[in-house]
Amino acid sequence: MIADTRTNAGVDNISSYRKLHVVDQPGDRVMAVATAGNLSVTQTALAMMRDGVHLSVGEDLETLETAPSMFRCAQLLGHALRSVRLSIAPAMEASSLNTSASMLLGGQIAGGPMQLFLIYSQGNFIECGEDTPFLQIGEAKYGKPILVSGLHGQTPLAEAVKLGLISFSTTMRCNVGVGTPLDMLTLRRDMISGDERRIERTDPYFEDLHDRWTRAQAQARAAMPEPPWLSGPGMARRRV
Amino acid sequence: MIADTRTNAGVDNISSYRKLHVVDQPGDRVMAVATAGNLSVTQTALAMMRDGVHLSVGEDLETLETAPSMFRCAQLLGHALRSVRLSIAPAMEASSLNTSASMLLGGQIAGGPMQLFLIYSQGNFIECGEDTPFLQIGEAKYGKPILVSGLHGQTPLAEAVKLGLISFSTTMRCNVGVGTPLDMLTLRRDMISGDERRIERTDPYFEDLHDRWTRAQAQARAAMPEPPWLSGPGMARRRV
Incomplete structure (x- = not known):
């Protein structure tokens, strides 16, 4: 999972906030939540999540540190996201502010499968599958x-x-x-331990990758043939 | 100018409509309008444009075939687009239908400069400049x-x-x-005549370009070095 850190309230108000939130309890569980959309919504939902969420009346408070499955974690996060939006959306939308937000939740709890979910503003979610083996938000x-x-x-x-x-x-x-x-968490199945890394703009690998990719793209563009019907200025008037 | 022809009202209702509309009066003017967004809005705006638009009360009816400058054509199209949206937006938005639409207008009238404009739903527009020498819609x-x-x-x-x-x-x-x-119109400055072309899925050049680009991208990806900190499975647990 990779997330950037840039947030903005207009181009004249750009800040850095962490958008990849890691729960790392080696041997028990390791997971990350990446967020996109309205920062006040996602921060409040995550704060609510840390305090604990009742999925329904009469149930215990649960957190990402205690829930029994990744599926349950997705339900809890969806519940938190929906609750926050319901409580603040009327006031924000009255000011034409966008309250939409989404999250990726990925990881593994010992004994369960490694899973990746995309959680929508409304609290519903989908799981990543074999045929499209990645999910994106933002x-x-x-x-x-x-x-x-x-x-x-x-x-x-x-x-x-x-x-x-x-x-x-x-x-x-x-x-x-x-x-x-950029913040990145890499996980390997059944290791229940993550490799967390922050990649700065000047990270030697990232800079080198960017430069090489830029050069490779320029070479690929140059290697493509030009349209045969535009091969010379004399062809310009031909109508097909 | 290049436009595709796909329109949809949901993924279960996909059709083909021409979205590149050419005005070609060799020696006098050549221009094209590309459209994006709500098809009923753009079609009606173009039909209104063909019948002629009064830019303000007391002025003559003008069309893209008669207007004296590309700038005037952009004003006329913006006016038509805004008028259509004003007349239908209340009914459509009451049904939660999106009425947004935009247009590109590019071309040259003899004696004037070659110009390219992006016209927004509200009728305002911007002109393409040196620093960002292309415009996109849709x-x-x-x-x-x-x-x-x-x-x-x-x-x-x-x-x-x-x-x-x-x-x-x-x-x-x-x-x-x-x-x-895809529909394409290519123009050369001061020739005041266009080369119009339709590119089908099986167009030999387009198919070949797609295949070559796909291969070049695969080669470029393969040539990029992998992250040094993930070079072997034994590195997975290292935390930085």
Whole structure:
């Protein structure tokens, strides 16, 4: 899981906030929540989650540290996100402020499967599957083509990280609202322990990857043939 | 200017409509209007435009065939787009239907400059400039990175067409709402005559370009180094 740290309330008000939140209890559970959308909504939902959520009346308070399954964690986060939006949406939307927010929840609890969920503003969620083995939230489109082309169910972890970082690098070039540092958590199935890493703008690997990718793209563009019907200025008037 | 022909009212209702509309009066003017957004809005605005628009009370009816400048054409189209939206938006938005629509207008009238405008739903517009020498409407993000990296003010026409087609090819892979055939108009400054072309899915150049680009991207991905901190399974637990 990779998240950037850039948030903005307009281009004249850009800040850095952590958007990847890790729960790491080695041997018991390791998971991360990545957030997108309205920062006050996602921060409040996560704070509520840390205090504990009652999924329904009469049930115990549960947290990501205590819930028995990843599925239950997704339900709890969905519940927290929906509750926050219900409580603040009327006031915010009256001021034409966008309250939408979404989350990715990924990880594994010992004895259960490794899972990845996308949780929507309304609290419903979907799970990542074999056929589309990645999920994105937030500014997803600029960086999606490389994931669509390169990621499949059997992609090795190091290759997936490489593609994820190229995807972010591409996105950062198109939208100043996405920026370093990036936070990343890599997990391996059944190890129940994560490798957390912060990647700064000057990270040698990330910089080198960006430069190499830029050069490779320029070479790929140059190697493509030009349209035969536009091969010379004399062809310009031909109508087909 | 390149436009696809796919429109949809939900994924279960996909149709083909021409979205590139050419005015070609060789020697006098050549221009094209590309449309995005609500099809009923853009079709009605263009029909209104063909009948003629009064820019303000007391002025003559004007059309794209008679207006004296590209700037005036942009004003007329903006006026038509705004009028249509004002008349139908209340009824449509009451049914939660999106009435937003936008247009690109590009071309040249003899004696005037070659210009490209982006016209917004509200009727206001911007002109393409040297620093960002392209404009996009509609499903713009998937295909934007290649234009950002490859297009500049001095890019030759054949190279620009090549990049535009790769951009569409990338977009079509990510969104089934964008699809062939593509319509394209290429213009050269001061020739006041256009080269219009329809590109089908089986167009030999377009198919070859797509295949070559797919292979070049796979090669570029494979050539990128993997993260040094994930070079072997034994590294997975290292925390930095």
